[in-house]
Each structure stands twice: as structure tokens, then as C-alpha cells.
Amino acid sequence: MSEIKSSQDEEFREYVAARSAALHRAAYLLTGNWATAEDLVQTTLTKTYLAWGRIRTTDSVDAYARRILYNTNASWWRKRSNREKPTEVFEDRPDTSRDFTEHAAMRDAMWRHIAVLPKRQRAVLVLRYYENRSDPQIADILGISVGTVKSQASRALAGMRKRLGTPSAALGLAMEPREAA
Amino acid sequence: MSGDIESLLRSELAELADAAPPSINDPGLADLAIAGAGRIRRRRRISAAASGAGLLVLGAAVFVWQPWVAPDLNDGTIAADTSTSEAQSELDMEFVVEDESGVYQVLNEDGDYIPLGNQEPTSVYRLTDSYMYETESEVSLTSFDGTTGSDFEKSNAETYTKVNSDATQIALVSPNAEYTAEAYRLVDVTMTDATAEAADAPEINFTANYLLTLEDWSASTAVFTSDLTSTTGGDSGAYFFEEEFNWGLESVAAAGFESVAVVDTTDPNYVCVADLDAGVGLARAGEECGQVDSDVIQTELNAAAADDSAGEMAEAAIARYTGSDLYSIFGDYDLGEYEDRFYESGGMWTDPLGRWEMSGTHGEETWLLLDVTGEEPVLSELTPPKGVMMPVLSYV
Numbered sequence: 001m002s003e004i005k006s007s008q009d010e011e012f013r014e015y016v017a018a019r020s021a022a023l024h025r026a027a028y029l030l031t032g033n034w035a036t037a038e039d040l041v042q043t044t045l046t047k048t049y050l051a052w053g054r055i056r057t058t059d060s061v062d063a064y065a066r067r068i069l070y071n072t073n074a075s076w077w078r079k080r081s082n083r084e085k086p087t088e089v090f091e092d093r094p095d096t097s098r099d100f101t102e103h104a105a106m107r108d109a110m111w112r113h114i115a116v117l118p119k120r121q122r123a124v125l126v127l128r129y130y131e132n133r134s135d136p137q138i139a140d141i142l143g144i145s146v147g148t149v150k151s152q153a154s155r156a157l158a159g160m161r162k163r164l165g166t167p168s169a170a171l172g173l174a175m176e177p178r179e180a181a
Numbered sequence: 182m183s184g185d186i187e188s189l190l191r192s193e194l195a196e197l198a199d200a201a202p203p204s205i206n207d208p209g210l211a212d213l214a215i216a217g218a219g220r221i222r223r224r225r226r227i228s229a230a231a232s233g234a235g236l237l238v239l240g241a242a243v244f245v246w247q248p249w250v251a252p253d254l255n256d257g258t259i260a261a262d263t264s265t266s267e268a269q270s271e272l273d274m275e276f277v278v279e280d281e282s283g284v285y286q287v288l289n290e291d292g293d294y295i296p297l298g299n300q301e302p303t304s305v306y307r308l309t310d311s312y313m314y315e316t317e318s319e320v321s322l323t324s325f326d327g328t329t330g331s332d333f334e335k336s337n338a339e340t341y342t343k344v345n346s347d348a349t350q351i352a353l354v355s356p357n358a359e360y361t362a363e364a365y366r367l368v369d370v371t372m373t374d375a376t377a378e379a380a381d382a383p384e385i386n387f388t389a390n391y392l393l394t395l396e397d398w399s400a401s402t403a404v405f406t407s408d409l410t411s412t413t414g415g416d417s418g419a420y421f422f423e424e425e426f427n428w429g430l431e432s433v434a435a436a437g438f439e440s441v442a443v444v445d446t447t448d449p450n451y452v453c454v455a456d457l458d459a460g461v462g463l464a465r466a467g468e469e470c471g472q473v474d475s476d477v478i479q480t481e482l483n484a485a486a487a488d489d490s491a492g493e494m495a496e497a498a499i500a501r502y503t504g505s506d507l508y509s510i511f512g513d514y515d516l517g518e519y520e521d522r523f524y525e526s527g528g529m530w531t532d533p534l535g536r537w538e539m540s541g542t543h544g545e546e547t548w549l550l551l552d553v554t555g556e557e558p559v560l561s562e563l564t565p566p567k568g569v570m571m572p573v574l575s576y577v
Contacts, residue, residue, distance in 0.1 A: 009215055016211035025198035045214035047525055054542070071524040110189060129187065130194040135356070136339050143529045146341045146354075150394045151446055154408045157186050158447040161411040 029126045030073045044069045074119045113160045121156040265566045275573035277305045295327040307575035308348040348576035364388045387436035389429035396498045401439040402491040404498045409445035417471035440485030442495040449499045454481040
């Protein structure tokens, strides 16, 4: 093995050590179970290594890896959608000690909704509400326009609100038609 | 309107992610990836040597790939046979290239080079009368012959652009730090006089709620999308979004618009219409909401703006939004063994008019081009011009 390749491999190992946990967390939120998340991260890292010689000196290694993560997940879903239902159930959920309160019921309904969201909408939600990325950053990672990011998020939130029994109504935010002044 | 759900999402996603098992820090991950990459490289070399056969049918989605890819008889490797000139002539395609002195130029359909500038572009668009050249910090307009132009500085790093469907105006959209509102700066990009610079044209400025997304606009009408039905339940009638959710319609009216149509993101056939008094404010309080084909909404759309553009623009926005956005068009194709390469290139571009999608990396000899203009979608390897950065995205 050449010294250059050995050095590049070592850099890659350092990158993986530093970032794999974050990639796993995002992958889990995208896929809904740890086994698939681990497969997704392993595939992402393999593909990242294939491009390592080209991207290792840039500032965008992590952005590149994330783009692979999100697009690979969407690609897997497309390939499997003809024979598998995209209804992963979130496993290993924490917090079993809580009572089945109205909040817990709403949370369960939220996860059921997220589990069946189109992959692109789910990716936008994870990037926006877990990774706290701005809409232009999400657009860059997913390769779509900012307007599409906003519309995808809006669709996901609208559907979720419907599924949760219009919590806006529960919180007093819904309006009834009324006579214009 | 959406803070309740958003707060729940933030807290639940964080809580769930924090429950990651300790095994995810496995030190063998990197070595597994390195070994996997080696296997893929070996497989690709074998595959490249074996391919070049005739018609190829890909995957369950079954589209026929008439391979513009053919074996090169001289050295046995894959040779791309969609040339730059074929892309220029058959798809009216133009490319952004960087010359040896670091100047970015458009290589147009005629093979002429039009200089744009020295700053690396994030995107270049073809509009009615000019190229729009966007960098991290500014937006520039350059006439098709490269002789005139003007620059517009972006307000902040988050500023993005929109182009109206006539490709006569662009919007520089800048969200505020809290992501509660967006400032819109509309610029006329028509260059009817070759010596006139677009910078001399009057600008239109307004600020709207972040929940609204500008989709299209004319001189009289602005069409937005937003979540309506979670508030209205899809019921027809008069609502008061401006009053209760501070949509920013007063600002839109002050900018000179006569009407606003807001298309619902859940049910795009559900629309709210606001009648504005151009240059002043609201023509009346409240917005009329309902199905777009209802008599009430049709009357509102036709009456709100003097030039009757509101109805047509709203219907065009609905058509674009009803399951036909560009991602849906291209996302359904199974690209077979080329799928990974297609989605993992350094750049991916979609024709605004929905004719093609392309992916590639600066410096690579061939890019991938998905052409959907024919009866069957066709994927081919494209040999881009020397120094290529990206295709020009055309709105006309």
C-alpha cells in the first residue's frame, strides 16, 4: 500500500470516528430502525470512501456524506417500494415510563404519521427539526429548490396536523368562517 | 399556526436520536467501508469491460434504455456518445464553463462563449432577455451577447432566488434570522433596450410571513402556497389570515399588487383570495377561501386584479403543485446500475421546464443525462465541454 493511500485511509478512519454517531442518529430517524440505519450508514461510508480522494481536502466532506445518506435512503425506498411497504416502525423507543397521557397518544400518532411519510418529506423534517438546518442548506443537501423544501415541510406538517386531530384546534388556533366586516 | 407541531417534532426527534445504542461507534466501520469500496471498484472494472450490449431494460419501473453508450472498439472501454453539440442542438442546452484564466462563461447553442465573471457560480439561468448568474454573495444579469449587465448583492447568506413563469422578473428572497418572515426584492430582468441595464428598472419590495412561499407573480397578482386546510378544515368562507396570522398582505399591497391567491399545500384545489388596493393596502378585510372551481372563488379571482391574471396564474400553480412537481417526475425512474452514480455526483440539475435532469462532477469526463422529452425516458452518458461547471437552466 502506498504512503499516500495509507494516509488517506487514516484520514478517512478519523472522519468516521468523529462523524459516524451523528450519521447513525440521522439514519435512524430516516429509516425507523437501527438495523436498517446501520446498513444505510455503512453504505454511505463506503460511497464516501469511493470519493475520498476527491473530497478529502474540501470543506464539504460532511455535506457530501449527508447528501449520500439522504439520497441513498430515498433510492432504497424507490427500489423496494414495489415489494415492501414503507411502514417501518420506530424501534427501541425510549421513555417507556411515561403514562399514556394525551401527549403520549399524540406522540404515538406523530410517529405513525412519520413512518409512512414519503422519504423526501421525512428527510426534510429530520434535517429541519433534528439537524436544525436552514431551508437553503436542506435544499443544497437534497438537491432540490428552497421552495420545494418549504412545500415538502408544509405538506408533512399539514398531514401530521390532520392525523393528530388538528392540534391547532386543540390549542385554539383554528378559525371558523365568519362574516367579513 | 405550526409552532405546536414543530416543538413536538424537535423534542421528540432529539429524544429518539439520543437513544442510540453504544454499538454505533464501532471502530471497524471505516475498514468495512474501505473494503466495500474496493469490491465495488473491482466490480465496476469488470462490468465496464463486459457492457456495451444492445438494448437494455432496467428494473421494475421498466423503461427502455436505448444506449447512447457504445463500446469503443479501440480500447474496449465505454465511450459516451451524447456529445456537447448533440445536447446543444437537440435539447437547446447551454453550459457554464471555466476557462484557463478562471473566467466563467456560457457556452451557448451556437458555440459562442459569453463571459459572466470571475466568481464561481452556484447556478446560471437563462431568462427572457438575459442570463442570471448567481454566486454565494450576489446575483448578476448579463445580456445574451455579454455586453451589458448589472449586479445585485444578496442581503444575507440565506438569500435565495425565484424566477416568475414569464421569466421577466426575479425575486431575491431573504428570510429573517428567526425564520418568521421573508423579505422579497423583485427585479425586472427584461432588457428591451440593449443599452439599458436592468438595475435602472424600479424594484418591488415587500415582506411576507415565512409560512407563505411565493410561487409565481405578474404585475398585478402574487400567487403563494401555504398550509390552509389545517386551519380552515377545507371549509369555504371568509377567513382572516392577515389579521390573525400576520401574513404580510398589507406589505404585498403596498408593493403594488392588486390581488393575492394562496394555494393550499394539502389540497391544491383549495385557494384563498385576497383583494388588495394596489399601493395602499387591503381592499377589504379577510380572504375568501374555497375550491378553485367554485363560483365564489372564480368571481374573486377574476374581480381582484384588473388584468385577469389571477385566475390563470392560480390554476397554473395548482397544476404544477398537483403531484407533478419536478422531483416527482424524475424520482420515479429506476436508473438501474447507474442510480448510485446519478444521485451521488458532485452536482445534480433539473431543467426548470421538466425536459431533462443531469448529474455530474466538475472534472469528470462524462456526466449522466436523463432525457424525458421523448416517448421513453433515455439515460445517456454525456461528454460535457472542457471546463464545464454546470448546465445553464433555462426558463424560456
